[in-house]
Amino acid sequence: MKRSGKKIEGDISPDLTSFSDIANLLIIFFILTTSLVRPFGRPMDMPSSAKPPEQQQKSDTPTVRLTADRIVFSEGEKKEREVTMNELRKELWGRNFPQQPAEKRSVVVETADDVTYERYYQVATAIAAAGGVVAVMTE
Amino acid sequence: MAIRRRKKPSLVLPLSSMGDIAFLLIIFFMLASNFMKTNKVELEKPASPDLEQQEPPKSSVVMDKDGRIWYEGAQVQPREVTEALKTLAEKNRDLAVHVAIDKALKRRDFMPLIEAISESGAKLILTGEKEN
Numbered sequence: 001m002k003r004s005g006k007k008i009e010g011d012i013s014p015d016l017t018s019f020s021d022i023a024n025l026l027i028i029f030f031i032l033t034t035s036l037v038r039p040f041g042r043p044m045d046m047p048s049s050a051k052p053p054e055q056q057q058k059s060d061t062p063t064v065r066l067t068a069d070r071i072v073f074s075e076g077e078k079k080e081r082e083v084t085m086n087e088l089r090k091e092l093w094g095r096n097f098p099q100q101p102a103e104k105r106s107v108v109v110e111t112a113d114d115v116t117y118e119r120y121y122q123v124a125t126a127i128a129a130a131g132g133v134v135a136v137m138t139e
Numbered sequence: 140m141a142i143r144r145r146k147k148p149s150l151v152l153p154l155s156s157m158g159d160i161a162f163l164l165i166i167f168f169m170l171a172s173n174f175m176k177t178n179k180v181e182l183e184k185p186a187s188p189d190l191e192q193q194e195p196p197k198s199s200v201v202m203d204k205d206g207r208i209w210y211e212g213a214q215v216q217p218r219e220v221t222e223a224l225k226t227l228a229e230k231n232r233d234l235a236v237h238v239a240i241d242k243a244l245k246r247r248d249f250m251p252l253i254e255a256i257s258e259s260g261a262k263l264i265l266t267g268e269k270e271n
Contacts, residue, residue, distance in 0.1 A: 016158055023161030030168030040190040041237060041266035046257045089189075111246045118185035118242035120249070121267060129189035136254070 042125040045105075045133045062095070062132075063108040064088065064123055066115050071123065089126050097131030107132040180209050185242035186270040193264055196237035198227060200256065204241040206248045217255035224259035235262040242267075 065072040071088055074080035083091065097105045107127045111120055124134050180203045200220055201209040208215050210223060228234045236256055240249045256263050 016155055020154065020158040020161055023158055023165060026165045027161055027168065030165060030172055034168055034172045038192045038195060039237065039266045040269040041193045041264045042187070042190050043193075043235065044263040044265055046253070046263055111250070113245065113247050115246045116242060117240045117244045117246075117249045120246065121185040121240075121242070121265060122187045122189075125187045125189040125265065125267070136250070136257075 042128045044124060044128050046136070061106060061108055061135075062092075063110065064127075065110045066119060066123055067112045068114045068116075068119075085122060085126070088123070089130070092127060092130035092132060095130070095132070100131075102133075105131065105133045106135040108135045111136075182239060182241040183243065184239055184267045186268040188270045190267060190269045193237070193266070194235070196235075196264075198224070198234065198261075199237040199239065200252065201238075202240040202244065202249060202252055204243060206244060208252055217251045220252065221255045221259045224256060224261045228259055228261040233262065235264050237264050237266050239266045 060075055063074045065074070071083050071085065072080055073083045073088055073091055092107070109120075109123060109127070127134050180201050182201060182203045198211070203209065208217060208220060210220050215223075224234070224236060236259075238253070238256060240252065253263070
């Protein structure tokens with residue numbers, strides 16, 4: 001039997017509607033899971049606690065003593081005084097840390113055991129914002 | 140005389156370009172996405188006025204209100220955080236680790252974590268809420 005050699009002519013465009021459905025589902029998934037919000041924070045320049053900087057030993061290193069209800073700022077034992085958060089910021093910014101050599105940027109933070117993280121955080125970020133290096137006092 | 144009926148124009152919308160746009164949007168979201176691995180962790184971030192907006196985190200460590208440490212979605216010990224970050228910091232010297240700690244935790248709870256991260260050699264970014 002002779003087969004007809006005539007080709008079937010017609011539109012051979014594939015149906016792509018389901019593809020765009022999948023694509024739209026993926027878009028919805030990514031929109032829901034994406035977080036484009038940039039978090040707020042402060043990069044901390046912290047020396048490793050295992051090796052405290054030599055400057056910590058010097059008597060004129062600025063020191064912040066933090067207890068549950070007090071902030072005591074000192075620069076050597078004689079100049080010890082209680083300060084508020086704003087006074088501490090003023091004191092730190094007055095030191096112009098970015099213009100100082102690296103060894104003079106350290107601020108020792110002595111924290112009592114019952115101090116909350118929020119209190120420590122405010123002091124540490126204030127030091128970092130002023131260009132200082134937070135040196136943690138270890139026992 | 141027979142009146143010829145007017146042919147109705149066929150209404151075909153070309154939808155193939157819609158698919159292209161959809162795929163471009165997918166590629167954008169895939170590149171811009173940052174999957175949240177710490178969604179289930181309960182913590183209240185501390186507030187401070189001395190904060191700036193940071194880049195989205197590449198690596199993050201969280202300490203919840205019960206003092207548990209979460210790294211990349213899994214609960215870990217401070218020593219494990221040091222080890223993991225040390226390996227990452229060796230590959231990428233500019234590695235910045237976002238650290239979020241519950242504001243009510245006491246020094247004895249949060250300080251071992253801060254020390255563990257600073258020992259790893261990674262750059263530490265303490266995250267919180269911006270106070271105006």
